Amino acid sequence: MPRYAQIVMGPAGSGKSTYCATMIQHFESLNRSVQVVNLDPAAEHFDYPVMADIRELIQVEDVMEDQSLRFGPNGGLVFCMEYFANNFDWLEEALGHVEDDYILFDCPGQIELYTHLPVMRQLVEQLQQWEFRVCGVFLVDSQFMVESFKFISGVMAALSAMVSLEIPQINIMTKMDLLSPKAKKEIEKYLDPDMYSMMEDNSDTIRSKKFKKLTEAICELVRRFKTSLFQIGSEESAQTLSCWFDL
């Protein structure tokens, strides 16, 4: 029997831990079991029980205190994640060999982990070797997506994770309850967005001609990327992308 994993990603404070806590409640109401693994070596507290916690292996605080390393918080986190990647046997032991498991991996918010550092991809590959079916869940705070250029920036961050991890991915806008009624109405169009009309709507916000040109160029790039995903047969990824960005 395969096991299932969600890699829960997104910028700091986007709602990853809240998502995991909510999923636990949701699974409980369905009478199904789900477990959470904390992969943030700098986490302070969370409102759910964890089956494994990376802080048992390594903590950012300890790394920062090491006088021979002299890392700050971000360098310390990268060091911890690389140490984790070199010690996957710790995770294997913590996960055990129960079949039909459903596990959420609550990840750190540093975007570099999903853009150019290899550790998250190594984690995905390792989980796949252990017969997990893995999908990505990328969260972005909806308050930062009400204007079109911010939306595009969120899309680019999600896209970086999709490109580097190569797994099916669901992108989620969080904290919708904090939006004003006007912003809620505004954001509805992002659920089925037509980029070019969005840019027309926001032509007052984007004053600089150069910035507008750059935004258009990025949109064109995303559109081409989506087309090439379909061409190379990665339909799942292309469809995920089109959920957010129907070009």
Ligand SMILES: Nc1nc2c(ncn2[C@@H]2O[C@H](COP(=O)(O)OP(=O)(O)OP(=O)(O)O)[C@@H](O)[C@H]2O)c(=O)[nH]1
């Ligand atoms: N109103 C509201 N608040 C939310 C929601 N999701 C998260 N929050 C709040 O946003 C803050 C950050 O949420 P977390 O779940 O800790 O975010 P995170 O992505 O795990 O944060 P880091 O681990 O620091 O990267 C907390 O105060 C949450 O209570 C939401 O849907 N609605």
